[in-house]
Amino acid sequence: MKRMNIGLLGIGTVGGGVFELLKSNLNEIQRKTLTDIKIVAVAEKDIARAKEIVGSSIEVTDDALKLVSDKNIDVIVELIGGTTIAKDLVIKAIENKKHVVTANKALLANFGNELFALAKKNNVILAFEASVAGGIPILKSIKEGLAGNKIEWVAGIINGTTNFILTQMREKGETFAQALSEAQSLGYAEADPTFDIEGIDAAHKLTILAALSFGIPMSFKDVYVEGIKALEQKDIQYAEELGYRIKLLGIAKKRDQGIELRVHPTLIPEKRLIANVNGAMNAVLVKGNMVGPTLYYGAGAGALPTASAVVADLIDISRSTNVPLHGFDETKIDNIPIYSIDDAISGYYLRIRVSDKPGVLAEITKLFGDKKISIDAMLQKEPKEHKTEADIVILSHLAVEKNINAIIHSIESMPATIGKVIKIRLEELSK
């Protein structure tokens, strides 16, 4: 039996999961690989905790630098997270000619380009299936399973925390604040939930999905990001009445002249499978020009699902995979321009509060007509609290964002309009 020696950097939740998986599924993995994939050393600040998990037969150190230069180790699994120490260690490991497996989306999204180049130069594999959508083999599906396609677009529920919050808001009528606090008490959201609720985590993952789908560099800085903090219960209900669900989507879309990269709350027709992905689950919809739409669903986080992806990468390495890190050959990475959000094309949900005067609706719809933007649906609601005011909800057909913004500006300047117009993007996800 071949032997593959693993050095594990960090044994928190996911690291513990990897350890447990390799132990529990030892025989099954050997049936598949004829390889003894073995954690031989762990670097962890909390040495006592690490020893409690791995026992006495495995070396535990707090000197991660020593571990990444250990000649006995073939593959480094980086599960520290963040972009400072983790980055230095990954670089050192690669320079020491070790393969690296990581779940670190922030690292990939921010520094993937230089890390890929370094891995190529040192002729090692840098694998990162666990960085996007946890246990779902979505990166492999894009790089290999759909390799015969031009990918046209990708749209994913790639953050479980926000999907849990949105599900609670819809199913239980909770406010954002209530749902967030429930997510925190159940361990789905961290004490500081900023990365999740502001869409940054989803943007990291979208960056990786887009790079692999289109063969472009990691372009995190160009992703438009809007979180779910501002979402109101009312909009979830109005969307529901119109046959839509609101999800935080990461969307990467190829157009003739460039690529759209955006993370934001999105109305999706309720009949789409992805609109029915609830709780902390993830799903990614990938549209290939030949295969059509395909969907991948599963647990996007958690110790064992994430470990499943990490170990799949280890198994790929044991099988000497020859798939380029990027899915595309590194000489063929294309610097396709990324659109600004002003130039994005989307459908739109607008909620407008107006004082209930005759002619207001006509005035608003005329603004759409002037810009040649079709209205797909409309709803007028008299709120209980103010009999003289009304909510008007409009779903627009596809439009360029700056044109919608101009309409919103005009609406907000109308004397009958009360306060700001609420804008949420809408995607049909059908073709």
Add this chain to the structure above:
Amino acid sequence: MKRMNIGLLGIGTVGGGVFELLKSNLNEIQRKTLTDIKIVAVAEKDIARAKEIVGSSIEVTDDALKLVSDKNIDVIVELIGGTTIAKDLVIKAIENKKHVVTANKALLANFGNELFALAKKNNVILAFEASVAGGIPILKSIKEGLAGNKIEWVAGIINGTTNFILTQMREKGETFAQALSEAQSLGYAEADPTFDIEGIDAAHKLTILAALSFGIPMSFKDVYVEGIKALEQKDIQYAEELGYRIKLLGIAKKRDQGIELRVHPTLIPEKRLIANVNGAMNAVLVKGNMVGPTLYYGAGAGALPTASAVVADLIDISRSTNVPLHGFDETKIDNIPIYSIDDAISGYYLRIRVSDKPGVLAEITKLFGDKKISIDAMLQKEPKEHKTEADIVILSHLAVEKNINAIIHSIESMPATIGKVIKIRLEELSK
């Protein structure tokens, strides 16, 4: 640029799709592989038709045997179908040290064991992603993406024709015969639809899924197969009232002492994503012991989706994939016993027509109590046509099939029972 020469056996629907895909996506595929994957020869009975598709620059012959021994050809793509000529040609191609890509599920399910052994002996790749669920990269996901898991069960909608028919029956209230004839007129079903509607096609695909999931030999002969011909509109409606949809599922389930392999109509809770896979689309739910449930959805047939899977295999070959054909090493294939359907464990939907006499329901429920089988739900309906008769519908908890059959036998012997008891299996698909 490297060059990979393809010989295409058969240029019908899928063959035409492969030709079109390789032409349309030439540049994108070269960006991913640095390889010129080129069809250099086509074997086709209808030479005129073939020439019309591929033009004059590609060799067209009706001598397939010549093609599989052509020294200029690296990979044979077999798209003839069936298990006679196709089998001989695949064997010859392998003996001539050519890699083979095929979409032929009947061939794999019936002769996969010997073909795998032959491919191994000749050190070539036999690839067959297109044989199950068309464009969905489900085999790769099982063999590679989920390789760290013990697969516990697989449940799939893996025949588009029957899923289309069942969708029509549910959405439009059509009878089976009406829906079948609609499927035929739309080209979703063939003139002789036997293979699809009797579940044989699904059983071929289930055989392959099970072999790759559990590392067992292809065991087509041991699959229990029941089609959808006998399904009545009434049962679809009763299921709906109880919160279930009826789908033709292929189910492979590992238990302590063996494996269940069965294809049959199945009640599924309507809230499961897979219950909402409609029309001719396919989806496969895979439960790994670490990752939990994951779902893969997409087009299960059609020229271009199937071509997408064929070309993914070609790209894998161009990347010199080292994944064992089976996902498991060939020395580790395990002859785990397959349960007879009598020993299957499932939930059950029973519909019983009774004359409306006091005490009948008590008598029926006592039969369940005696066998210690819980009843999860019950429905009693007075049919319009016979005021003195009633339909009783019972959903049972998990039970061994032979125990349910014994109960059915007792029910059918009761004087109040009219005709046969309708039995449909039920799967929660939750854990």
